[in-house]
Amino acid sequence: MDLTESAEDAAFREEVRTWLAEHLVGEWRDLMGLGGPGRDHEAFEERLAWNRLLAEHGWTCVGWPQEYDGRGLSLWQQVIFHEEYARADAPHGVNHLGETLLGPTLIAFGSDAQKERFLPRIRAVEELWAQGYSEPNAGSDLANVQTKARLVDGAWVIDGQKVWTSNAHLSDWCFVVARSEPGSTRHHGLSFLLVPLAQDGVEIRPIEQLTSGSEFNEVFFTGARTDADLVVGEPGQGWGVAMGLLGFERGVSTLGQTVGFARELDDVVARAKANGSIDDPIVRDRLARLKVELNAIRSFALRALALVEGGQDSAAGGGAGSIFKLAWANWHRQLGEVAMDVAGAAGLLTQGTATPYDLDEHQRLFLFSRSDTIYGGSDEVQKNILAERVLGLPREPKGS
Template sequence: MDLNYSAEDDAFRQEFRAWLEANLVGKFAALRGLGGSGREHEAFEERLEWNQHMAAHGWSCVSWPKEHGGRGLSLQQQVIFHEEYARANAPARVNHLGEELLGPTLIAFGTPEQQARFLPKIIAVEELWCQGYSEPGAGSDLAGVKTKARLEDGKWVVDGQKVWTSLAHTADWCFVIARTEPGSVKHRGLSYLLVPMDQPGVEIRPILQLTGTSEFNEVFFDGATTDEDLVVGEPGAGWSVAMGTLGFERGVSTLAQQIAFQRELQLIIDLARTNGAIEDPIIQDQIVKSQMGLDMLRMHGLRTLSGEQGIEASITKLLWAPWHRSLGELAMAVAGAGGLTVAQAPYELDELQALYLFSRADTLYGGSDEIQRNVIAERVLGLPKEARV
């Protein structure tokens, strides 16, 4: 990827920066910094209103092609968009799963009818989505899903359980991987279904996390239904669609994630200067290593951005997840004994405490480190497949 920005790119940066400065004011100014990892519950309705405000001014789904309602931004401009949003400390967006995952999936694999039905609602932030992939016995090993669906009278009838379903409690729809061919195993016989959440037969149970919040959920499907034509791709061929979605998940927006990481690192540095921990040579060394690691993450992200997000996605996840987990550990090392007490009873955490607790899961969700290493070993290095019992 060419790292030099054109005059057009610079003009775009100024345009979006000026818009954010003019609009993150009044009631929206209070939303700055809200809704990050482990704090997804913060001001949800207000952040939804902010996202709809952005959409009304043409700042939703900006990476999508113009013919599908987006702005058709270049890769450089997409990077600029996410960078400026993060630098403005704008609130976490509520539409990530629809805008960054499901929308691009429908553009790539969906029918014209599916695109016409769902894309405008995603752009307007009028329908929110969640991802029905992981199950109690099929997390990183997604091909082991046991949720089933069968056709009855023009409807898919879905039975099964999903777990670690982010934001299911606020979602209108779920894209679900289900086994639609009886007797099929592994990657074969899976279908990618679009299932409405507000119906009998769908039960959502929040999972209480260490942060005291419940971003994740268990979702139970017991005779839930969706229309026959709401399968993306061919029935039984949903694996390739599901993998396409995961590729979109680790695209341009990861660069904005790194700007959020930089802000977290700066908070740690500021605290170290305030409480004197910065004088500890071990702390100094850890801070320097964290900054070097973050710089490396950015260079890697830019280098791989213009290629297909196949094996690069596994490498990227394997790089940032342990780095961010170690950042949480550094935060508690700097905080010292003060990090052991909550900011306010009964269980109100400060930002660095939430960072530490949430980051413990970084190397597990979205594909564990062990699975990412297996993918690289088997698909790139050609090593023998891991023995499976």
């Protein structure tokens, strides 16, 4: 893979840098760095306004085809955009699920009416989306979904419960995997539905986290309704749509994530130099190892994305997505652990009395990164995918 930038790509990188430098000023500058993992509650309305400014200038949905008002950027230009956005420490987005997951899924599987209805509002950040996949007994084992949907008088009526529903309390819509064929089991008989959240049949309960945030939610559907034509793909064939969506989950935006990781690592190194722990050869070796590993992770991610783009790999078939998820999630957890070792005894104490958890950045990093190896597909699931679908090993025995 040749990573040498063309003159066109170099000009595009400068365009992104210039636009961000010119606009991340004044009130927007105060938002820099806000809204990262575990901090979705920070300045939400202000970040929403920033995201709408991005949309006005054509900086949302940059990888979507131009026919759907995207920029139609090449793979490498998308990487450039997300890397420069992260380097500028611009505020985190508010509609990741709509822009990077549902939008491409509708483009691939949705009807013309669904594309016309939803895509412009996603691109303009006018409607925000949540993901209704996991349930109390169907988290990593998504095929065990028990939420039910039935057609009644021209509408889907939905009953069941979803959990770990990120930012449902801030969202307008939720894409929901529900069992629509009575008596069906596993991945058969599921439908992929688009459900409005502002209705009497939906109750959203935020889940308090160790970091004191609560972007995860339980969502209860009790006779909730959505129009009959708001099923993506054919009724009962939602498994293929759901898996197609997961194929978009670890796209080019993850390269920007590695830039954020590098900034976090630099902050830990700076703290180690400030408090003298850098003089400990074990600490210094661990920090050096993390730096080398992060560079390797980025190189692997670039190669994997190039293979996917070229049709030589896939999220499941070639295992690139699973390998990348295993790599960055475990790296980030290790960074959190090293950050606490660098902090020493000071890391055991919170500052101030305003809230029960007034955490510094490294305490929050340590606590939230514990979840990295679980959400988005746990380590165990990723290893099973690699073992069964890539290496061809026997499937894991199911309990009776």
